[in-house]
Amino acid sequence: DTGVSQDPRHKITKRGQNVTFRCDPISEHNRLYWYRQTLGQGPEFLTYFQNEAQLEKSRLLSDRFSAERPKGSFSTLEIQRTEQGDSAMYLCASSFSRGGGDQPQHFGDGTRLSIL
Amino acid sequence: GEDVEQSLFLSVREGDSSVINCTYTDSSSTYLYWYKQEPGAGLQLLTYIFSNMDMKQDQRLTVLLNKKDKHLSLRIADTQTGDSAIYFCAETRYSSASKIIFGSGTRLSIRP
Numbered sequence: 001d002t003g004v005s006q007d008p009r010h011k012i013t014k015r016g017q018n019v020t021f022r023c024d025p026i027s028e029h030n031r032l033y034w035y036r037q038t039l040g041q042g043p044e045f046l047t048y049f050q051n052e053a054q055l056e057k058s059r060l061l062s063d064r065f066s067a068e069r070p071k072g073s074f075s076t077l078e079i080q081r082t083e084q085g086d087s088a089m090y091l092c093a094s095s096f097s098r099g100g101g102d103q104p105q106h107f108g109d110g111t112r113l114s115i116l
Numbered sequence: 117g118e119d120v121e122q123s124l125f126l127s128v129r130e131g132d133s134s135v136i137n138c139t140y141t142d143s144s145s146t147y148l149y150w151y152k153q154e155p156g157a158g159l160q161l162l163t164y165i166f167s168n169m170d171m172k173q174d175q176r177l178t179v180l181l182n183k184k185d186k187h188l189s190l191r192i193a194d195t196q197t198g199d200s201a202i203y204f205c206a207e208t209r210y211s212s213a214s215k216i217i218f219g220s221g222t223r224l225s226i227r228p
Contacts, residue, residue: 035216044218093159102214104147104149
């Protein structure tokens with residue numbers, strides 16, 4: 001079990017640029033989640049996938065944000081036309097779900113995004 | 117999140133017990149969690165409890181759940197310097213079992 005892996009760990013970019021983050025979940029996990037954490041706050045849910053299907057999106061996920069999980073394994077989160085308010089830690093988590101039972105979510109170390 | 121509340125800071129002496137408290141508002145909570153976050157790192161799942169349980173113990177960690185008062189606590193016995201971190205209380209609900217709702221975290225500091 002190598003854990004949830006996120007890349008890059010840090011991203012610094014200018015306002016208006018596009019950025020893409022990658023998450024590799026724990027291999028047997030069929031669910032993958034994205035959260036955003038701002039300084040001094042707990043993480044806030046953005047979206048989640050079961051296999052390749054995106055099943056829920058938060059109102060926080062504006063139309064500048066898009067997430068994909070094309071083969072039901074790794075996922076990417078893209079932010080277009082970045083704004084100052086996008087500066088945050090973006091956390092990925094994964095879990096195994098079978099039927100109605102969910103296992104706890106395990107988190108990666110996050111990607112810290114800084115917008116200049 | 118305003119639905120899960122925790123105190124912001126706790127300071128304890130090394131070797132003493134730490135008790136971190138949390139209150140939540142939604143009676144449909146299914147699981148309640150404690151996560152630990154060290155500087156610059158992601159969240160580490162410490163322990164979790166199903167909503168029909170009252171207590172769970174795991175080595176130095178004891179979780180107590182009072183469903184009537186919607187109160188959750190985490191007790192860390194024999195607190196060590198390595199326990200310094202931010203501790204997040206969190207819940208999932210029947211209405212949306214997929215997402216975790218987090219509190220703002222309690223920063224635990226250990227003094228010698």
